[in-house]
Amino acid sequence: MSPSPEILTPERILEATEDVLRRYGPTKATVVDVARALGVSHGSVYRHFRTKAALREAVTARWLGRTEELLGELSEEPAKTAEEKLRQWLAVLFEAKRHKAGDDPELFATYGVLIQEASGVVDEHLLVLIGQLAAIIGEGVRSGQFAARDPLAAARAVFDATARFHDPVYAPQWERPEIDDEFRAVCELLLRGLRA
Known part of the structure; x- marks a missing residue:
């Protein structure tokens, strides 16, 4: 049974958009494909997202927001020292990016294209x-x-110094056997530089 437009939510549209992007890629995916996947008219999708660009920006923001939320929880943990938080924050960011690139390469590649379009979101x-x-x-x-x-x-300096471990441009390097040792070495160097 196809869903009715009354229960169509932005979240459901974004989930369907991810599936469509994964299947067709960013150049071939259309709002009509998203609507078809949801069993609604494309006009129903446009009621929630006024343009294809707005939909693509929203799906990109949702994807990036998952990482923000995960890292935000770490940065607010009261039981850890700042050094522990920083070390864990950097490790979780690296692992989250590596996980996205390795577990869902089609969607990761798609987001590489979408991120170029949605520079404000990025x-x-x-x-x-x-x-x-x-x-x-x-x-x-x-x-x-x-x-x-x-x-x-x-913070800007730390972020820039660790770009190799979170910038999607470097994704091909993330599966190299020595990458974890290199990551730890960079983190230790940065922490030594920050210590009072």
């Missing part, structure tokens, strides 16, 4: 991630663990 995502890092570093400064004059500038 810029916002990067600000959230750097803000989380700045909060952790700021906490470390206040507790005397870290010595950074400007936690936001330090």
Whole structure:
């Protein structure tokens, strides 16, 4: 039985859009394909997302938001030191990106294309991630663990220094046997630099 338009939600549309993107790729997937997958007219989809671009931006924001949420929970854990949080935050970011690239390569490649289109969404995502890092570093400064004059500038530097472990451009390297050792070495170097 196909769903009725009354129960059509943005979340269901985004889920269907991910499936359609996985199946057809970003160049061939259409709003009509999404509507067909949901058993509704394309007009029903447009009631929730006014344009194809808006739908693609929303699905990209949803995908990036999963990582933000996961990392946000880590950065707010009260039982851990700032150093533990920073180490875990970087490790979880790397593992999340590696997981997405390895477990669902079609969708990962699709998002590589969508991210180029949705630069505003990506810029916002990067600000959230750097803000989380700045909060952790700021906490470390206040507790005397870290010595950074400007936690936001330090957060940007840490993010940039670890780009090889989270920027999708480097995804082909993430399965190399020595990548975990290289990741740990970079993290240790950064932590040594931040310590008071």
